[in-house]
Amino acid sequence: MSVISKYDRFSHVYDLMETPMELMRYGSWRKEVFSGLEGxxxxxGVGTGKNIPYYPEDCEVIGIDISAKMLSHAKKRAAGKKNISLFVMDAEHLGFIDGCFDHVITTFVxxxxxxxVAALREMRRVCKPEGTVINLEHMRSSDRKIAFVEDLLNPVTRSLTGVNINRETVGNIRRAGLxxxxxxxxxxxxxxxLIRSKP
Incomplete structure (x- = not known):
């Protein structure tokens, strides 16, 4: 099953599935990431739009996601917000010109x-030279015991939800040239x- 199909299937319960982590951790992390953003x-990977309430009103925000059904929930959260535009788009093939964003952001994407790596290269391409790529992500631990458990469980999480819990994200960011x-x-x-990088 493709990533699109999996996220389309879970779109109506996605927020419910993440409620415990949202209450315990994610909400405070989102505040940290989005406070002070401008431009x-x-x-x-805007998903159901969980980050939308945290954007400052003077930011011009474009959110993209590969799943139209996830995006339909984000559109509800963005209703009435003139500074936010949402589009169905593939992260590996961004339809924007080079260097047109002050910040490019992912959260758990x-x-x-x-x-x-292809998606990160695209993020680097569309980010201004003086801009910032911000990634709030989970990834493979450098702790061998934790990494062992992640490797053990990854086939299950990938099969059920399309999520890889053992990605070498720091290495991928560097491989993308950031x-x-x-x-x-x-x-x-x-x-x-939380990783911040420059093009």
């Missing part, structure tokens, strides 16, 4: 994109991290 922002300027460990030692 033109691209959110890759790089785990499910089929070719994350220069990491901040790597902040958030939870489960270093499974959850």
């Amino acid at each position: 033109r922002v691209l959110e890759v 790089l785990c499910s994109i089929p070719d994350p 220069n990491i300027i901040e790597e902040k460990k958030l939870a489960l030692k270093d499974v959850f991290r």
Whole structure:
């Protein structure tokens, strides 16, 4: 089953599935990521629009997602917000000119994109040279015990939801040609991290 099909299938219960983590951790992390943002922002993998309430009103936000059904929920959250536009689009093939965004953002997205390096290269391409790529993600831990469990469970999570819990995301960011300027460990030692980089 394709990534689109899986997210279309889960779109109506996606927010419910993530409610515990949203209440315990995600909400506070989102506040940290989006506070102080300004300019033109691209959110890759906007999903059901959970980040929409956190954007400052003076940001011009474009959100894209590969799943039209996920995006239908995001459109409800964006109703009445003139600074937010939403489009169905593939992260690996962004339909924007080079260097047109001040910030490019993902939150818990790089785990499910089929070719994350290709998507990150596209993010680097559309980000202004002085701009920032911001990735709030979960990934494979450097702790061997945690990584062992992630590797063990990954076939199950990938099969059921399309999510890979053992992606080498820091390495993928570097392979895409981005220069990491901040790597902040958030939870489960270093499974959850906030990474900021420059083109």
